[in-house]
Amino acid sequence: MGLVTEEVRAKAEMYTGDEMCQEKIKVFLKEISMPNGLLPLKDIEEVGYDRESGVVWLKQKQSITHKFEAIDKLVSYGTEVTAVVQTGKIKKLTGVKSKELLIWVTISEIYTEEKEKITFMSPTTLSRTFPVSAFVVPEEVEPAKEEPAKEKSSEATEEPAKGEPAKEAAKEEPAKEAVAVKDA
Known part of the structure; x- marks a missing residue:
């Protein structure tokens, strides 16, 4: 984890345990204006966020592959996901790959445009844009x-x-x- 130095860890808000981490991920995504279903991680062990530098890290017990049904895309999340974030943008992303045709492509940056579109960029600057709604999970506010x-x-x-x-x-x-x- 190159972004997560001892100095960053010392200043960061850190949470452990799956239930607490799931809640913090939702709050974090809302805070940076990203869709709430963007990080569908499971069995999360640790979440850290240094607001000063924007460094975020997430650790889960094992890698997972999630299918975003609305866009018919498979995305793989490694055991460690790190990034530098700011409102509407996730940069220097590690640990996330998307399946394009027959190969897995590393995702290095995610940003939103006009709150209706979200773009995923690879290190080679190839990008794909999708509707934000494909990454939104309905909140449980039925009553x-x-x-x-x-x-x-x-x-x-x-x-x-x-x-x-x-x-x-x-x-x-x-x-x-x-x-x-x-x-x-």
Whole structure:
């Protein structure tokens, strides 16, 4: 790990244990404006981040290969991944390779453009650009999404009762409308 010197380690925030490291990776990616699914590592042993120099390192028990389904790409993450980061950019990346046709290509830089596109560059300056959405993992915030849906459905039933367009209400509940007319 050439980027991670003893001096950098001494100044860095360091975390150990898979659960804590997974959480810190999410926070870290959000902080540098990168998609939250960019580093799908498993069994992480250590995460370190020196904010002053921008040096980041991640250690996992074994190398993994992950397939990003949205773009049909295989990416290999070594046991040690290191980089220098700044907002919207990851430079001097080590430990990450992408499969292109029949060969594995080292990824040395990642940067985002206009928050809609993300570009991966090799040391030979060859690059590929993809939509950022291919690397976003949906966050688990489902209860908040259900409440507005309930409000919308209650609004939809209230509108025909206020005398607004009754065609939709007649299609959905013709018997209730007919009863309301007879009672009136």
